Amino acid sequence: MKEGRRYGIIGIAVCLMAAGVWVVGEITGQATSAGVTVAASEAVTTAPLSHQEGQFIPLGQPLRTAPSPRSSRDFDRYYELRAYDGAPPAIPHPVATEQAANDGCSGCHQYGGWAPEFAAEAPRTPHPELSACRQCHVPQRTEELFRSTTWQRRSPPEIHLAALPTSPPPIPHELQMRENCLGCHGASAVPELRTTHPERPGCLQCHVPQAPAGTWSRGGGAP
Amino acid sequence: MDLTRRTMIRGMAAQAAMLMAARLVPGVRFSAIAEARPAALQWKKAPCRFCGTGCGVLVGIEGGRAVAVKGDPDSPVNRGLLCVKGYHVVQALYGEDRLQKALVRRDGKFVEVPIQEALDLVASKMKESIEQRGKDSVAVYGSGQWTIPDGYVASKLVKGCIGTNNLEANARLCMASAVTGFLSSFGLDEPMGCYQDIDHGDTFVLWGNNMAEMHPVLFSRILERKQADPRVRIIDLATRSTRTSLAADRSMLFNPQTDLAIANAICQELIAQDRIDQGFMERFVSIHRGKTDIGYGLEDGFSFSDEATPASFEELVEFLADYTPEAVAELSGISAKDIRYLASLYGDPNRNVVSFWCMGVNQHTRGTWMNNLIYNIHLLVGKISRPGNSPFSLTGQPSACGTVREVGTLTHKLPKGVVMNEEHRQKAADIWQVPVENIQPKPTYHTVEMFRALDRGDITFLWVQVTNPMVTMPKLGRYRSGAEKEGRFLVVSDVYPTPTTDVADVVLPSAMWIEREGFYGNSERRTQHFEQMLEPPGEAMSDTWQLIEVARRLGYEKQFPWSEEEHIESIWNEYRRFHAGPKHEMATYEMLRERPGVMWPCPDGKETLWRYNATYDPACEQGPFDFYGKPDHRAWLWLRPYEVPPEVPDDDYPFWLDTGRVLEHWHTGSMTRRVPILHRAMPKAYAELHPDDAARLGVRHGQRVRLTSRRGALELEASVGGRGNPSPGQVFVPFFDEGFLINELTLDAFCPISKQPDYKKCAVRVEKV
Amino acid sequence: MPILSYLAYPAAGRQAELKHQLNSLPECTVHAPEAGGGEVLVLVTDTPDEKAEKDLRVRLEGIEDLQCLALVFGHRETDGAAVEGEL
Secondary structure (H helix, E strand, O other), X not given: OOHHHOOEEEEOOOOOOOOOOOOOHHHHHHHHHOOOOOHHHOOOOEOOOOOEOOEOXXXXXXXXXXXXXXXXXXXHHHHHOOOOOOOXXXXXXXXXXXXXXXXXXXXXXXXXXXXXXXXXXXXXXXXOOOOOHHHOOXXXXXXXXXXXXXXXXXXXXXXXXXXXXXXXXXXXXXXXXXXXXXXXXXXXXOHHHOOOOOOOOOHHHHOOEOOOXXXXXXXXXXX | OOHHHHHHHHHHHHHHHHHHHHHHOOOOOOOOHHHHOXXXXXXXXXXXXXOOOOOEEEEEEEOOEEEEEEXXXXXOOOOOOOXXXXXXXXXXXXXXXXXXXXXXXXXXXXXEEOHHHHHHHHHHHHHHHHHHHOHHHEEEEEOOOOOHHHHXXXXXXXXXXXXXXXXXXXXXXOOHHHHHHHHHHHOOOOOOOOOHHHHHOOEEEEEOOOHHHHOHHHHHHHHHHHHHXXXXXXXXXXXXXXXXXXXXXXXXXXXXXXXXXXXXXXXXXXXXXXXXXXXHHHHHEEEEEOOOOOOOOOOOOOXXXXXXXXXXXXXXXXXXXXXXHHHHHHHHOOOHHHHHHHHHHHHOOOOOEEEEEXXXXXXXXXXXXXXXXXXXXXXXXXXOOEOOEEEEEOOOOOOHHHHHHHHHOOOOEOOOOEOOOHHHHHHHXXXXXXXXXXXXXXXXXXXXXXXXXXXXXXXXXXXXXXXXXHHHOOOHHHHHHHHHOOOOEEEEEEOOOOHHHHOOOEXXXXXXXXXXXXXXXXXXXXXXXXXXXXXXXXXXXXXXXXXXXXXXXXXXXXXXOOOOOOHHHHHHHHHHHHHOOXXXXXXXXXXXXXXXXXXXXXXXXXXXXXXXXXXXXXOOOOOOEOOXXXXXXXXXXXXXXXXXXXXXXXXXXXXXXXXXXXXXXXXXXXXXXXXXXXHXXXXXXXXXXXXXXXXXXXXXXXXXXXXXOXXXXXXXXXEEOOOOEEOOOEEXXXXXXXXXXXXXXXXOOEOOOOOOEOOOOEEEEEEEO | OOEXXXXXXXXXXXXXXHHHHHHOOOOEEEEOOOOOOOOOEEEEEEOOOHHHHHHHHHHHHOOOOEXXXXXXXXXXXXXXXXXXXXX
């Protein structure tokens, strides 16, 4: 059983308070089946669609969003490819060659979009200025391990921590290497992370980073 | 389910109820919402555990475990970027088979014993060996993965207290030619420049250095520089086509060993094109001739020492006359046009040139010469010790510079200077509080000779810390059977079982990296502190403390008086005394705790970015340049010829064998192979063949081949059109995989000056299985 | 290993006593609202297994100052299983 699914967390509303719902992001699938309204998966469809049969359409500006009915990626898979929230994800698809550090990665990942070759939404890189992709992203050639590990995966950050039901939720993760929000929240994102209002480009105007308590501080200045 | 996660779920449960309460009961407020959430992630700084680049990482600690990593945006080394190894470095702590208990071999089998009992045994065996066969029968072998305090207490114990020079480190196999190169050309070790040279340079010449895989963060910095400035040129000089070659503007493939001739041809061409900086040469450079036909060290007891004879510029011109581009083109396989192009880049007064190199130049039977030759090129055109003009020797281990080179954990070295020098011995004896007679004036065994001595029985007690010689020694078969012989007592301190712990008599579990406090020193003279962030597993103990425990059992309490709480700080403060002065002043403990590393020399709290340049270096007594490491205050340009390697392909063994690393694994893979993503990306070693050779042998990608040298044979899968592409007639095998020990085949020939073996060239036969 | 959270309504004027009584049960964590914030407590229970959970509920029902207990959140370790209906 996948780690993300291991928790059967359900919300039972007392009385008939349908408006007051606690959403636990990582188990949205089960939560839905348990009859709880899940705001996160209700992505608003705005034309035009990013995917069309048989061709790859890179997403330039302006930004569009659309849930992909055929995307193989979901929230669990998103975290499965990462050792921890913020780790560079492994490459989940075959690669053409080992020889170059950037073997046409940017063809699909510079803007993201539907990649018919893999029948998947190609996520958009949040750091297109870095060109040696294979420095950090590696394919997985085997499922096996050399020796087993006692690594404990940290739970993904909690989401929907808005102070009020109508206020924009704060950003629950670090922004380093993820300065471009559309990498994970744009049209090609997994449904749970997709923005509902891509026409508003100034994300940080309303969504503010939530600094963790007890941040390490260096004290003296850097040289 | 672990406690942290339960805490978090409890917090979520509480918050859900609080939010519900807020809806149901008007005006209700819970101040406990924030408190109910789990303890926040804490980020702490450390240098990366792996290579010598020395990237700053921030380690996320939560609930007593390391759970995340990010690049330290404040680190001037990597500015927030890491490579795939760095992003997963913390997972290397959590292999299920971490050594947690000391193991002692009894009747051929390991039994677990309390660590104090194992340390008693180590001390008594050490004593026994010294009593029965003398001080020179015991040896300690470490590596550039030692923290600075590890290496420092090892040196104090072995050289100062026991009184033998039997102290060596894996860095001999990795960096020794760089050291002798620096010492012969400048009189002082380590680069004059720093990584900022990348930002100021516009021409990058990589000498046998697959930087895209081995120093990826620095290579990305070059690529960013290239994006910003279209004039930037990257030239890859190599024997094998790699990711670096594909990213470079020009890839030039040369025949093994002919880099010596190519460097001389560049010098010849610079003179022919009249590109010499005459003023710089006259004021700051002196020319010397060394010995030639210097041998390869293949026999036990080989010894060599170089001798410098002054030479004139005319003699240099005469010496270089043999190295015309045309003559060298024939030998090297690089066209005369390409050689002239290289010379024009180095000679262009409007270009800033940085040369980078690492193992290709250092693991070379003429490694010291190759280092000298690259300096020669930079000296002839005066492109040195200035921002963006820099011959830059990179390192492979996280503290090869900090520990092995600066602390001096090599047979001839002391923390300051060499054992042969009476003044240096006196200084060490004063700081260590030992009689000066304790410190022996004669070096004993360099690494290869140390393992030969173990095989012969001249050494009967060997303590190995933080390295894996039973994977890395060349001509491995001999040295493994030597270590297994009756009457040899082998102690191995490590964090995981390895082929070296397999042949040990005692295995000591070590605390790894951020499970203890320490310092590393990287390629650009940057010292980096890391605090203890985690508890080591089981009875694991830092290498520093293991050495201290044994030293005290041997009766050296006076020299090792520190408490567990403050010993790292005290050791640092004692060690700093060796380097006091503007030429090597080390930063204070307090500075190092605060900053993302500090570069030495750091007199008056100010880092020196470019040494020997009076604008930047307060140690200069004259301007604009002062190569104060040499008595004549000049850099030495050496006449170093091309000489053939000891073993070349012939009819029986027609292929060159080249060994090296891959991006995903570091050193012998004992840590990186336990990181899931890294092992899954690169699960096993392979033999890279050129497609033409593969076709001729009838071998396809993935089929098995047998490689045979005069020393051993190995069967493994062929890689054709895989990660790299060797030139025809060459085969490349990475050495990270303990399941395929390629060093069974390699040759233990070494550079006679540095004693560093050549892992890049020997002759093998390749057959389809 | 169930973790549940409830809203616990005290009998009129008995909030402090209820808080004290709930706090004395080792499986329970109680969060009270800020002063003057209203008559309700948040109760989180963490029990090792189903049986302990049921035993705890019996004990909770025996507390006189507790007027009403409303379940808000349920979590259990086993795969995908929902908290049973009779809770």
